[in-house]
Amino acid sequence: xxxxxxSSEVYPLIKTGGLADVSGxxxxxxxxxxxxxxxxxxxxxxxxxxxxxxVLAQIQCGxxxxxLGSFLPRSDIPVYFVDIPHFFSRLxxxxxxxRGHDWIDNxxxxxxxxxxxxxxxxxxxxxxxxxxxxxxxxxxTGLAPALLSSEKDAxxxxxxxHNLAYQGVFDKPTFDRLNISRxxxxxxxxEFYGNVSFIxxxxxxxxxxxxxxxxxxxxICESTFGYGLDGLLxxxxxxxxxxxxxxxxxxxxxxxxxxxxxNYDRHTVALKAANKRAVQERFGLPIxxxxxxxxxxxxxxxQKGFDLILDALEWLTAQPLQMAIIGAGDKKLEQAxxxxxxxxxNCLALHLGYDxxxxxxxxxxxxxxxxxxxxxxxxxxxxxxxxxxxxPIVHCVGGLADSVIDATPENxxxxxxxxxxxxxxxxxxxxHAVWRALVAYNEPALWQQLQQNGMQRDFSWEQxxxxxxxxxxxxxxxxxxxxxxxxxxSE
Ligand code: ADP
Ligand code: GLC
Numbered sequence: 001x002x003x004x005x006x007s008s009e010v011y012p013l014i015k016t017g018g019l020a021d022v023s024g025x026x027x028x029x030x031x032x033x034x035x036x037x038x039x040x041x042x043x044x045x046x047x048x049x050x051x052x053x054x055v056l057a058q059i060q061c062g063x064x065x066x067x068l069g070s071f072l073p074r075s076d077i078p079v080y081f082v083d084i085p086h087f088f089s090r091l092x093x094x095x096x097x098x099r100g101h102d103w104i105d106n107x108x109x110x111x112x113x114x115x116x117x118x119x120x121x122x123x124x125x126x127x128x129x130x131x132x133x134x135x136x137x138x139x140x141t142g143l144a145p146a147l148l149s150s151e152k153d154a155x156x157x158x159x160x161x162h163n164l165a166y167q168g169v170f171d172k173p174t175f176d177r178l179n180i181s182r183x184x185x186x187x188x189x190x191e192f193y194g195n196v197s198f199i200x201x202x203x204x205x206x207x208x209x210x211x212x213x214x215x216x217x218x219x220i221c222e223s224t225f226g227y228g229l230d231g232l233l234x235x236x237x238x239x240x241x242x243x244x245x246x247x248x249x250x251x252x253x254x255x256x257x258x259x260x261x262x263n264y265d266r267h268t269v270a271l272k273a274a275n276k277r278a279v280q281e282r283f284g285l286p287i288x289x290x291x292x293x294x295x296x297x298x299x300x301x302x303q304k305g306f307d308l309i310l311d312a313l314e315w316l317t318a319q320p321l322q323m324a325i326i327g328a329g330d331k332k333l334e335q336a337x338x339x340x341x342x343x344x345x346n347c348l349a350l351h352l353g354y355d356x357x358x359x360x361x362x363x364x365x366x367x368x369x370x371x372x373x374x375x376x377x378x379x380x381x382x383x384x385x386x387x388x389x390x391x392p393i394v395h396c397v398g399g400l401a402d403s404v405i406d407a408t409p410e411n412x413x414x415x416x417x418x419x420x421x422x423x424x425x426x427x428x429x430x431x432h433a434v435w436r437a438l439v440a441y442n443e444p445a446l447w448q449q450l451q452q453n454g455m456q457r458d459f460s461w462e463q464x465x466x467x468x469x470x471x472x473x474x475x476x477x478x479x480x481x482x483x484x485x486x487x488x489x490s491e
Pocket of ligand 2: 162
């Protein structure tokens with residue numbers, strides 16, 4: 001199958017979160033299954049500063065646009081970079097300026113990305129390659145299925161929702177500036193309470209839709225997690241599935257991870273201790289092999305439950321444990337954590353900023369990984385943690401519920417338990433789960449069982465990629481039926 005994979009971030013080229021991990025991992029797994037997969041993404045200034053990619057074509061996507069060509073590092077997967085200097089060559093992140101504010105022209109910027117994806121999908125730029133499937137990811141590429149809907153002989157489309165909380169909603173004047181068909185300004189198209197919603201483009205027009213865990217696919221059809229789109233998603237229920245993300249074990253593998261002080265595998269878990277010591281040194285925590293060390297890694301935003309962690313700190317810091325946190329995000333939450341780290345410097349350490357190697361070391365050095373997200377479409381660190389023998393404590397939602405098996409008496413008896421769940425996003429429930437973990441930590445045989453169960457689980461991309469292939473087949477089927485219906489109507 002020929003697949004064009006559209007994403008706004010792809011590891012290791014650019015990353016702000018899990019979308020990049022998926023966009024780096026899934027295409028590799030599809031390629032390994034024998035499919036012809038190619039990636040399209042923006043040519044951010046940071047990439048052009050260190051690479052000279054050849055120009056493949058020059059087109060017009062709302063502004064003069066160059067399509068540059070290269071390959072995903074360590075692979076022969078072609079990457080098409082959409083180079084619109086005015087939109088993508090800037091200092092700052094993919095979505096925000098250096099002060100953490102959304103770029104004011106994000107609507108125009110990512111509309112261009114979708115336009116470029118459509119041009120390639122329709123084979124209109126002399127690449128002599130037409131995909132069977134256009135696979136779009138999140139709101140940044142949500143307009144592409146909408147734009148393709150008016151094309152003849154278009155590829156089938158798949159839209160993956162990595163996070164429904166980010167929708168790409170812009171005002172009406174922005175819609176007018178995008179210069180796209182007026183017909184798309186309708187409640188059954190892109191219009192959303194008087195604004196234009198990019199994510200609706202994917203949800204309404206894609207042939208098949210998926211989220212990144214089965215549980216989240218159900219949750220977003222209810223008002224609590226549906227962000228105003230639950231009705232529409234319920235309506236599209238027959239086209240919506242959940243596929244749990246995989247892990248790229250060539251990046252996340254404690255036996256060969258170059259960021260660790262000491263590599264280990266499930267037969268040598270005791271070697272983790274050297275990484276724990278390295279973490280304690282790096283974070284300025286007291287060196288102590290026996291005290292349980294809890295890690296937190298993530299974007300510091302409400303989604304990840306940092307407010308819960310802050311509220312729980314008084315209790316947590318009174319327990320015999322250490323905490324090491326890596327993250328960046330909301331300035332107020334960052335400040336509150338920084339203040340707490342000063343007060344509790346003996347047991348709470350914080351690294352503010354984005355640091356990929358340190359995140360790997362912390363996964364290896366910690367005993368416990370805490371992920372109290374209020375909602376979590378999939379979540380990756382709790383999956384990485386299991387592979388690193390680091391026992392996760394998670395709020396039982398979305399992909400956290402689907403990937404961590406709670407240490408209930410039944411699951412312990414059947415030797416399947418890998419971590420701890422809590423069911424309500426409250427401080428008390430979090431305390432209770434941490435307390436359960438601390439009790440287990442003090443029973444070495446039980447703890448080793450949890451570590452071994454986690455390390456033996458297989459979350460490799462291969463299986464998830466096969467599910468995506470089935471989804472692509474469904475999308476082709478839906479597209480064909482749609483075309484047939486149009487044909488019959490016109491007769
Ligand atoms: P999300 O995509 O919602 O941010 P995920 O759990 O899916 O959450 O993925 C987060 C990814 O980003 C993981 O690979 C994690 O290690 C990484 N990450 C998040 N924050 C940081 C940080 N401050 N430093 C290094 N890596 C980070
Ligand atoms: C989003 C979600 C996260 C998921 C990631 C990759 O950023 O917040 O749960 O793991 O996308 O799919």
